[in-house]
Amino acid sequence: MATNNNNYIGELVGQYGRSRTSLIPILQGVIEKNNFISDLDMTEIAKELDLSAAQVYGTATFYAFLETQPRGQFVIRICKTITCDMHGKKTIVQTIEDMLKIKVGETTPNKKFTLLETNCLGWCHEGPAMLINEKPYSGLTPEKVHDILREYMHK
């Protein structure tokens, strides 16, 4: 069986422990590092925590933010819930799609950006809103989105 070159799983296990309650913090740690959890990661975590791979897979795939598909370095999540939708979410999605030349659900070829839609982010009073990784941006306009993305393009 192939093994991971990186020892980050071991580090995370060292940090959070081997009990079942550590599973989600460990999975979140993998996301923070790689932006997604690979099959190999999941089997390794299962081994470390003495769980079946199916249990780890079952937990990981339940949560929207625990991505099990490869994602870009910056994951953009646009809120699609009602007030953001009412206040121009579609224009924002269009702006980003045009800028990055990808559709919702896709990742740019250089693996830098992934564009996703998500449910209520809790910025209903300042919609439309989005998250880039964990950072929230609200009160979006096409101009504002241009500036924000341009900044990330240079990161």
Place this chain on the structure above:
Amino acid sequence: MSDTKLKRVDLIFGEYSNVKYKVLADTIKLPNDKILEDLLESGLRGRGGAGFPTAMKWKYTAQAPGDEKYVVCNADEGEPGTFKDREILTRVPRKVFSGMAICGKVIGAKKGFIYLRGEYKFLLPELLRELEGYHENAKSIGLDFSIEIRLGSGAYICGEESALFESMEGNRGEPRNKPPYPTTFGYLGKPTVINNVETFVNIMMIMRLGPIQFKMLGTTDSRGSKVFSVSGDTPIAGIYELELGMPLDRFVDEFGDGDTKAVQVGGASGFCVPRKKFKDTVIGFEGVPTGGSMMLFNSSRSMYNVLHNYLEFFEEESCGQCTPCRVGCQQLRKGIEAVKKGDKKSQYLEQLMKLSESMKLTAKCGLGQSVANSFSSIVYNFKEEMIY
């Protein structure tokens, strides 16, 4: 004009006392019975939406057998239109920690957790800094109660208390059967008090002001003030602390844009109130309850689109564990699409209403049960918009 204005309250976001954690230090000197008595007297009901009497929850957990007990703060705020917990945790986190610590003392728990939704991860560094200060102060006043933060990962259902415990335990966030209730079987199967962020702040308010003054706000059934998250078609969207028990027409006078046709009270899982009923609707446990979400819609909005958006939300956020919710949410969405397209006759809406009623009766948890709230209130009041 000013006398018709709704009474603004500034207690929840009120400034901290000059001495750090003073109310906490004063309160832990009181006997547990006195704290519970004050809480009961205050009439405080949980601020997450369901409105369970807080004193009873604490009392049952305190009485539950076992030495290992937990306090959990539910900060998995995910109801569409709600953003008050984020504001509370940003502006007055110490009040939340203190409320949890008092709960720990009363029920005999040494450990508390804040389950913070993944979407609010950006709050984490500041909260951890504040927690350091809390732990130092707790130590100096001889209080053995520590608080840890756990992050969610983008699942609305984890706001349901038993799903939240499952998630904290490393499992899929699937709600448990009830009973047993968290008061006897919560996190790790131990007696647990789980309260909303705002509820813990209310505890501090009651401890500081006393139950009598707290009770002076609100109505018999809905004591105290409440943080409202106001959004949608309003010129003044934002966070407002208002008295409970206000009539909806006065709320609309103050927050509407002059063209309000409906207000969704309590988020996607709450009720839609049409203009003609504003006058007879009271916001509170005796009328339409809310966890704080108030979304206003003006006449330019299609209520079909609003309902469709809610149904998509529920369809995605349903945990899929029980059939009524998993299949019901899909069928409701497909059903209104079919009626709109003319593939089904308008009478089909009656059948969908029945389906939503069945979900109310048979779904395992509050998510599936509450879909009927928005579904029937929107379809019933805006039927023509569903068809044409």
